[in-house]
Amino acid sequence: MTHFGKSIRSRREHLHLDDKRFSLRQVALRIGIEPAYLSKIERGEVSPPSEATTVRLAHELGEDPDVLLALAGKVSGDLQNIIRKRPKLFAELIRQLKEAPDHALLHVVREVRDGEW
Amino acid sequence: MTHFGKSIRSRREHLHLDDKRFSLRQVALRIGIEPAYLSKIERGEVSPPSEATTVRLAHELGEDPDVLLALAGKVSGDLQNIIRKRPKLFAELIRQLKEAPDHALLHVVREVRDGEW
DNA sequence: CAAAGTGTGTACTATTTAATACACATGACA
DNA sequence: TGTCATGTGTATTAAATAGTACACACTTTG
Numbered sequence: 234m235t236h237f238g239k240s241i242r243s244r245r246e247h248l249h250l251d252d253k254r255f256s257l258r259q260v261a262l263r264i265g266i267e268p269a270y271l272s273k274i275e276r277g278e279v280s281p282p283s284e285a286t287t288v289r290l291a292h293e294l295g296e297d298p299d300v301l302l303a304l305a306g307k308v309s310g311d312l313q314n315i316i317r318k319r320p321k322l323f324a325e326l327i328r329q330l331k332e333a334p335d336h337a338l339l340h341v342v343r344e345v346r347d348g349e350w
Numbered sequence: 351m352t353h354f355g356k357s358i359r360s361r362r363e364h365l366h367l368d369d370k371r372f373s374l375r376q377v378a379l380r381i382g383i384e385p386a387y388l389s390k391i392e393r394g395e396v397s398p399p400s401e402a403t404t405v406r407l408a409h410e411l412g413e414d415p416d417v418l419l420a421l422a423g424k425v426s427g428d429l430q431n432i433i434r435k436r437p438k439l440f441a442e443l444i445r446q447l448k449e450a451p452d453h454a455l456l457h458v459v460r461e462v463r464d465g466e467w
Numbered sequence: 468c469a470a471a472g473t474g475t476g477t478a479c480t481a482t483t484t485a486a487t488a489c490a491c492a493t494g495a496c497a
Numbered sequence: 498t499g500t501c502a503t504g505t506g507t508a509t510t511a512a513a514t515a516g517t518a519c520a521c522a523c524t525t526t527g
Binding site for chain 3: 387399
């Protein structure tokens with residue numbers, strides 16, 4: 234139980250300050266869930282919603298879906314699919330990067346983006 | 351639905367050839383599930399078991415847990431935890447590596463293992 | 468002041484997940 | 498021949514997941 238609920242509530246309330254379309258009800262209806270359910274989610278009365286709903290919420294609030302999914306205790310299904318296709322390689326790589334500092338990760342990201350193998 | 355069941359059945363039957371301890375029943379009891387349940391799993395009559403059970407099965411059969419979990423359509427919880435701590439970095443890295451050939455992945459793995467950052 | 472919009476409490480539900488328990492027929496084996 | 502082990506069919510289930518439906522009280526606002 235992280236602060237998924239608090240996080241999206243404060244984000245939504247911030248947006249609500251200068252846009253009345255970000256009331257709990259209107260957001261709920263736009264992302265296709267019941268207002269009462271979103272209320273419970275924001276207050277942490279229920280566990281975070283499904284991946285699909287979390288992603289719609291992220292888009293609605295202008296948040297990074299991967300970050301919001303992480304707060305929800307999940308990892309995006311498309312990332313899981315990538316890993317599942319080469320489980321040994323990805324498992325080794327990810328475990329190896331567990332303790333690496335952020336700048337090392339960034340370094341690898343750039344290297345892969347620019348590198349020609 | 352991949353061939354999770356077929357895969358473990360053939361693996362178990364192979365081990366059974368020269369070790370009677372690898373009967374369906376005995377394996378089931380050693381990993382702590384009902385023989386009838388393992389029977390259904392092997393024949394694909396039910397979906398693959400939980401992560402914990404899959405991992406015990408992998409150890410029992412001398413298989414790589416990450417590979418068996420992948421066949422079961424899952425990604426190990428500990429990998430997910432690593433990703434969830436730095437979702438943006440890992441998401442970008444993994445998506446970038448989606449199309450990279452195996453040797454490129456291996457290259458990165460080695461670089462991270464040996465590299466000093 | 469009435470109508471509309473707001474957030475929330477309570478009750479309920481369908482589906483999926485991850486199994487158990489028991490009975491049965493078959494085959495090995497001593 | 499009896500007993501032991503083997504694999505499987507049938508029935509059932511406890512818990513988790515992912516929500517809906519409706520009523521209510523309060524607050525704008527036209």
